[in-house]
Amino acid sequence: MTTPRAGLAILQGCTRTRRIQWQSLEKGFQALSITPARTTIRALSTQSNPMNPADAASKGMAVIMHARPLPVSPSYFTLSARFNDDFIKIQNLYRRFQHVPHAPPDKVPRVAWRKFQDYRAFCGEAVRASHYSECIAMAKHLHKIHPDLKSEEVMQALHPFKRDINAHGNAVRTIPIDKFGRALGTGRRKTSVARAWVVEGSGEIIINGKSLAEAFGRVHDRESAIWALRASQRLDKYNVWALVEGGGPTGQAEAMTLAVAKALMAHEPALKPALRRAGCVTRDPRMVERKKPGHVKARKMPAWVKR
Known part of the structure; x- marks a missing residue:
């Protein structure tokens, strides 16, 4: 059985130990605390207020203005950005001018349109053939607009789909006759x-x-x-x-x-x-069709035998 004096000494020792532990914990928390830097501002409220850079500079805080490049067009985030821009432009013009009178067929200027593969190489994108054919159909419709009613905007929109050379304006090469008359x-x-x-x-x-x-x-x-x-x-x-x-x-x-x-x-x-x-000017493009594996000839199949 302990005496009252001994019990009081034990309580005083526990209190001293707890005080030391508390002081060590307090020092540890102070060491772990992160002091806000001068270049950062931490908002404790849930409401955002516009910051005046002049006020921040007067308080000695360095203001970092975050800048990022913005894409030229929303089509930047698509698979075929350049073609989508051209397609949307042609589509909008088609909806605006689809009921404008057309020129007579003999008055429409002849144009060499880009082939599908040529356009893919021109823009460097994986364009679908169905999408390109739809776009070319609208472009040809716009090209038939009467010249007096065709705006400069339409002519600029049709330019990417035209070939750089005029295939229909090339002069026919004549065959020369030599000094012997041949x-x-x-x-x-x-x-x-x-x-x-x-x-x-x-x-x-x-x-x-x-x-x-x-x-x-x-x-x-x-x-x-x-x-x-x-x-x-x-x-x-x-x-x-x-x-x-x-x-x-x-x-x-x-x-x-x-x-x-x-x-x-x-x-x-x-x-x-x-x-x-008489049929003497145009070359006959037909060629001999090749023989296929499993065929007797180019198209003839072996006789079918039931058993």
Whole structure:
């Protein structure tokens, strides 16, 4: 059993220990406390008030003005920013001027529009083909507006969709006639190539050093080779010396038709309408279709057997 004096001593020791612990905790909290810097301002209220930089500078506080670059257009955050800007501009103009009278078809200036792949390379963005076709359709509609009613804003909006060169205004290259009076024409058909020198004469035709009958055994091929001269009624007015190579006899004969027609137009440009009606001016673009794996020929399939 402890005496009252001993109990009082124990209580005094506990009080002294608690005071020391409290002082150490207070020092620790003071060490952990973060003193506000001169460059920061901490608001304790939930309401924001505009700060006057002049007042802050007079109080000795450094004012940091946060600045960030703003995008030029809201389309900056999209996948195709440049195309979206052009599309929105064309769409807005289309909605404004879609009922404006158009010019007659023969008065509308011819324009070479950019192809889909050319526009993708021009803007450097992954543009969808369906979106570009829709935009080009609206651009062509705006281009047909009568010149007296077309504003400068519309012309500037259509500029990104036009090619830099005027493909429809290029001059046709004429075939020269050399000092011997010869005109050289070149024609192609399938894999055949023909070069024909045409000069005024009595109607002699030499093909690869052979006569017409020796070069082509079929009558149809002979007629095809001289069809340009026969259609223009110049069969006895010009001599032809030709070199043909590649492909078969039918392809060589039809290639020679185009070659002779080109050389003949160099001598008489007025024959072009007649030769065009005869089908001698335009090249036949058809080519032999390739054979596919699993097919007997280009399109023929093996016979189906049930069992």
